[in-house]
Amino acid sequence: MRIATYNVNGINARLPVLRWLSETAPDVVCLQELKALQDRFPIGAIEDAGYRAIWKGQKSWNGVAILTRCTEFQEIRRLLPSDDADEQSRYLEALVDGVLIGCLYLPNGNPAPGPKFDYKLRWFDRLTQHAARLLATQTPVILADDFNVIPTELDASNPQRWLHDALFRPESRAAYEQLLASGWIDSLRQLTPTERFYTYWDYFGRAYQRNDGLRIDHLLVNAPFADQVVDGGVDQWVRGWEKTSDHAPAWIKLAL
């Protein structure tokens, strides 16, 4: 089973998403930043591409979706627990052929410090609490995300530039480390322990052409199933297409 995560930066501005789907055909796809109301999700085009989908839209911002070509496809939850007042569309969870898939879009958190950074850390705490419950299941679990966290200095072309940014501040990195320590493996980093590679390049200044990027989109797997991850990578060339997102798709392949 091949599982991909892709922050599309506006699903309706992104015809390249359909091209990427048809050319790479992942079994499961987690999308973030739909930037579309619920009834503006292009379900017809997605189905024409061979996928079923569940999605959670929102006006202007955020929005997440899970797409699959697999047989078993059951929505589990549409909200991250512990804050009923949180109205931002950032979490979806589904069971796909025996694998529990969490699709999430962690808040950016800038400017930091400030209320947006506080919201990011609170959201992260709720995620870590929920992830602990998921660890109790005996099934493989994949958390596929735009995490908006640069985990280490190996994950940015110029780490110094991001020292005071919400993506790289000590609190954000500590929250990510704490989540991993609670029983999760950063699967792409496990496959490629020492090389720099990125999933995001800013639109400005020909950042992609200069390979001035960040690794902020991650696929976490619960530790007991980490040895099932047999391959993975970033479909980096998609970032070079016209009218493309500022992120590139990242994916892993599970042996099961």
Added chain:
DNA sequence: ATGGCGACAGTTTGTCGA
């Protein structure tokens, strides 16, 4: 700390993202 660029809302400028 700013810059710079792109999407969206809904009108021409503001907000947000990373």
